[in-house]
Amino acid sequence: MRKAEVTRNTTETKIHLQLTIDGTGQQSIKTGVGFLDHMLELFVRHGRFDLTLVCDGDTEVDAHHTTEDVAIAIGRAFSESLGERRGIKRYGSMLLPMDEALVMTAIDISGRGMAVVELAIPSEKIGQQFDTELVEEFFIAFARELGATIHLHQIAGKNSHHIVEACFKGFARALGEAVAINQAAPDEIPSTKGTIQ
Structure with missing residues (x-):
């Protein structure tokens, strides 16, 4: 099974997680930021990943770190x-409606980390702690660490919660597609270069 355990400790956050890519959507998530927990729960469920995550962060400052x-x-x-990305489909995309909101998500697990995020979120905050500008920060950090190109483009939407929820659900579905094993070429690295770095 494709799984990993990660511990990351800094002066700002202490994080421990266990991830199984080929899961069923099981989760236990405690970040100290309620809205972020909600988005990650949706991400896990719609991607059908399993994730246990605990973060002790400096939320008394804000939710950024x-x-x-x-x-x-x-x-x-x-x-x-x-690992070396052997057998994955590499690409995934999703056009996801969430009530009046509509967001297009596309991903290429290319080895090159970048995120293009074009969202018009009306409110500056969702809930008590979550600044909506953190949506872009989340996907930039994720893209860099995974080595993936991520596009998120809002097509419609007026409700801030719905727009962000469409982003996380759509990203989960697109990522689930990209990491799926290509049954036609389960042992191949999906690049003419012979490597994805």
Whole structure:
């Protein structure tokens, strides 16, 4: 099974997680930021990953360090689980509606980490702790750590919660597709270069 265990400790956050890529959507997530927990629970369920994660972060300051460092740790776990990327489909995409919101997500596990995030989220905060600008920070950190190109483009939406939820659900579905094993070429690295780095 493709799985990883990651511990990441800094002066700002202490994170421990266990990830299984080929899971069923089981989760136990405690970041100290309620909205982030909610988004990660959706991510795990819709990607059908299994994730146990605990983060002790400096949420008395704000949710920035926790959000970014959690993304780094999860991205690292995916990277370690995938190894040399042998057999994966590599690409995934999803056009996901969430009530009035519609978000397009696409991913290429290319070895080159970057995120293009084009969202027009109306409110500056969701809940007590979560600054909506942290959505972009999450996906930038995840992309860099995994070595993937991620695109998130909002097509429609007025409700901030719905827009962000569409991002995490759509990303989960696209990532689930990208990490799936290509049954036609289960032993091949999906690159003409012969490597994904």
